[in-house]
Amino acid sequence: VDLSTKVAGLSLPNLLFNASGVCCQTETDLKLMIESESGSLITKSATYEYREGNPSPRYLPLPSGLGSINSMGLPNEGYEYYLNFAKNYDYSSKKPLFISLSGLSLADNVKMCEAFVAAELPCVLEVNFSCPNVPGKPQLGYDMEAMESALNVLAPLIKKPFGVKLPPYFDIAHFDTAATIFNKFDNLVYVTCINSVGNGLAIDFETESALIKPKDGFGGLGGLMVLNTALANVNAFYRRLPGKQVIGVGGVTSGKEVFLHVLAGASAVQIGTTLKEEGPTVFARINKELTDIMIAKGYKSLDEFRGKVKTL
Numbered sequence: 397v398d399l400s401t402k403v404a405g406l407s408l409p410n411l412l413f414n415a416s417g418v419c420c421q422t423e424t425d426l427k428l429m430i431e432s433e434s435g436s437l438i439t440k441s442a443t444y445e446y447r448e449g450n451p452s453p454r455y456l457p458l459p460s461g462l463g464s465i466n467s468m469g470l471p472n473e474g475y476e477y478y479l480n481f482a483k484n485y486d487y488s489s490k491k492p493l494f495i496s497l498s499g500l501s502l503a504d505n506v507k508m509c510e511a512f513v514a515a516e517l518p519c520v521l522e523v524n525f526s527c528p529n530v531p532g533k534p535q536l537g538y539d540m541e542a543m544e545s546a547l548n549v550l551a552p553l554i555k556k557p558f559g560v561k562l563p564p565y566f567d568i569a570h571f572d573t574a575a576t577i578f579n580k581f582d583n584l585v586y587v588t589c590i591n592s593v594g595n596g597l598a599i600d601f602e603t604e605s606a607l608i609k610p611k612d613g614f615g616g617l618g619g620l621m622v623l624n625t626a627l628a629n630v631n632a633f634y635r636r637l638p639g640k641q642v643i644g645v646g647g648v649t650s651g652k653e654v655f656l657h658v659l660a661g662a663s664a665v666q667i668g669t670t671l672k673e674e675g676p677t678v679f680a681r682i683n684k685e686l687t688d689i690m691i692a693k694g695y696k697s698l699d700e701f702r703g704k705v706k707t708l
């Protein structure tokens with residue numbers, strides 16, 4: 397699929413798209429993504445049934461300007477809404493469509509995957525193992541045995557190439573264990589790193605109150621403050637998953653962070669907090685910034701520097 401953005405004489409694949417959860421819950425949101433200068437788009441993680449999600453305020457940019465906190469609680473239209481969207485999507489539009497699934501149980505993930513497989517659509521399925529905000533539902537991504545058991549069921553069921561959305565890991569042993577699991581599944585062709593850094597707490601100095609309502613103010617952290625954790629997870633899995641790809645997300649505010657994600661090994665890069673705050677024009681801005689950086693550094697293609705972060 398030629399996603400090239402012809403900017404300043406460089407014909408680059410357009411590697412930018414939205415982080416699942418941002419600008420992607422309704423058809424109105426998704427149309428904005430289609431019309432934007434993104435290279436792809438991904439839907440809000442779907443559950444089997446419609447979900448209202450947690451009470452508001454449930455998302456806020458942080459007063460520091462360094463990121464955001466969210467405890468949305470998996471609000472979504474229910475998987476059939478996104479199945480219908482995928483059935484009506486214009487696949488000749490050159491923008492690949494990714495579908496995020498985040499069932500509340502393995503049985504729900506099975507039923508949703510079966511429905512998408514039966515529909516035989518060109519969209520790419522991504523199983524979200526990392527929602528930190530559903531009360532009482534621990535993230536599967538932090539339970540290695542449960543994650544492997546789920547993949548033992550879902551990978552053969554999905555058959556086609558698919559991906560998984562991962563929480564941030566913070567221990568080298570966890571990178572090793574998770575990668576060993578992922579390398580068992582040939583059709584698991586990419587991982588998306590990172591989901592929000594789970595269960596942070598933002599407190600307002602003046603009011604002495606938590607910023608968001610759900611879960612006593614605990615929510616997933618995103619934005620610039622998670623950049624270095626995101627880069628580490630992208631590079632750790634880039635090094636450990638030969639033949640697979642890594643989609644990078646976390647901390648992108650400009651072309652500079654996209655460049656760093658590609659240096660760390662990312663094949664595509666998603667934007668969450670900055671897209672939420674700036675809107676879909678962010679893709680045109682950041683694509684241009686990335687191109688300008690590549691011209692300044694003398695790179696003609698992303699492959700010249702993808703994964704080439706130097707060590708001392």
Ligand SMILES: C=Cc1c(C(=O)O)[nH]c(=O)[nH]c1=O
Pocket residue numbers: 417441466467468469470471498524526527528529530591592616
């Ligand atoms: C799918 C639910 C997620 C949510 C949510 O809906 O609360 N927030 C995140 O930061 N990451 C998620 O994966």
